């Protein structure tokens with residue numbers, strides 16, 4: 014019963030343009046810091062209701078879709094459509110607040126089974142309707158923008174009703190989950206079997222299993238549990254030309270790994286309806302601890318050594334000096350002041366916060382792993398409270414962003430990855446590019462995921478919003494960061510390509526790479542109905 018209510022609520026959700034219905038106020042000391050460091054004034058830009066044009070879904074297409082999913086599951090009302098108009102990037106939030114052009118789907122279609130998804134795609138191909146697969150709608154790269162391309166109309170294909178745990182194989186440790194399951198619900202269903210996925214991105218509360226696979230997502234505990242693509246054992250993909258199943262064995266030499274071609278295909282090759290995942294026993298003990306390293310270079314080298322010695326903690330996250338300083342200042346209070354004094358006293362001139370977290374089956378296991386990690390780390394331990402404080406606030410980012418939006422801050426995040434030998438150069442050039450583009454601003458960075466050969470860099474930038482042209486301001490900053498990253502790092506370590514990064518993809522994978530993607534798309538989606546304008550540069554790929 015409870016479960017039914019939860020799904021109905023998710024179907025009816027109209028929460029767009031923010032993460033939560035109520036926005037927390039920024040504390041006065043945070044506002045003061047922003048005013049000092051970004052020149053933020055008192056000017057507020059009140060949100061305006063975005064325009065929602067009428068649905069242009071043709072009557073015969075609607076009748077055919079109704080026949081597939083049943084009455085009530087093709088929705089053309091304003092709220093349902095507005096509720097699936099774009100994702101949650103800064104640009105999406107601006108559009109939802111009335112700045113810039115908001116693309117609104119002509120209908121929201123809610124299939125209940127994998128078979129219905131395949132039938133919906135067949136109908137859409139027959140009726141020239143573009144399809145935007147919609148999971149949690151947390152894309153920050155324009156992945157769920159309702160782009161119709163050269164099609165007559167566009168639907169949001171919301172997978173919320175595909176919410177079943179299909180099977181668990183406890184011997185092989187594989188669970189088959191339907192694609193529309195949000196992460197917390199997937200964990201809730203796996204818990205009685207003693208398993209966890211261990212995938213905890215910051216968007217955990219709302220993102221789905223299908224969305225994770227479609228975007229090659231990486232969670233905060235990726236050092237321990239792996240990236241999402243490492244967890245995928247198999248997929249069930251609906252396409253306009255039929256269903257494709259992949260993943261017969263844990264490893265295979267039967268040609269290239271086609272499963273990896275589907276993972277990260279961002280709804281442009283098909284719709285994932287089920288995902289088989291390698292699951293792990295749930296941890297019994299979890300320990301989080303804060304450390305401080307003196308200076309970015311030392312911190313980055315320390316994380317590199319941990320990765321290369323293969324003793325990374327499950328969560329390993331190194332903030333640079335600016336991020337550390339801003340986090341401590343925003344936390345405020347006498348404890349923070351005391352901590353800053355303590356760090357000065359210990360001679361740490363450029364404190365960089367390092368959060369480490371270990372999960373295990375017992376105290377003894379976690380203790381042993383901690384010992385291995387911290388041996389030779391040359392960092393000052395601040396103990397468990399700081400680690401726990403990070404864990405406690407790990408999902409606060411989007412809520413803080415809501416509050417920052419309200420007071421007129423341009424708040425954007427971007428991420429990349431590169432090899433260790435280039436990591437500091439890349440960090441410096443992105444910081445410089447953002448500062449040149451935005452003027453007075455705060456640029457913060459952390460290593461969010463570490464590997465033997467390199468790491469990801471995650472930037473957060475805060476500037477006073479240009480009230481006259483907020484979209485133009487964002488475009489300039491995005492282009493500057495894209496230029497700085499191009500040729501040194503990847504255009505996306507885990508946010509995917511979407512519409513926003515598509516112009517930069519060819520520089521990374523080459524013209525031949527783009528041609529390979531386009532030809533796969535032509536095979537699976539000959540009329541180009543699936544997610545036009547996403548992933549593949551050059552926009553629309555249709556026809557033979």
Ligand SMILES: Cc1cc2nc3c(=O)[nH]c(=O)nc-3n(C[C@H](O)[C@H](O)[C@H](O)COP(=O)(O)OP(=O)(O)OC[C@H]3O[C@@H](n4cnc5c(N)ncnc54)[C@H](O)[C@@H]3O)c2cc1C
Nearest residue numbers: 148149150151152156214215216221223224230231280285
């Ligand atoms: C505040 C915030 C924090 C974030 N933190 C992280 C993070 O820590 N790590 C991380 O990896 N990402 C993060 N993201 C990005 C985003 O959450 C991920 O990309 C996530 O994987 C998207 O899942 P979703 O279910 O919301 O997918 P959606 O946003 O609905 O869709 C994403 C893309 O996948 C396609 N798609 C969705 N479902 C399917 C399906 N079943 N079959 C085929 N295509 C599909 C969509 O068309 C779209 O192109 C964050 C986003 C926000 C807003």
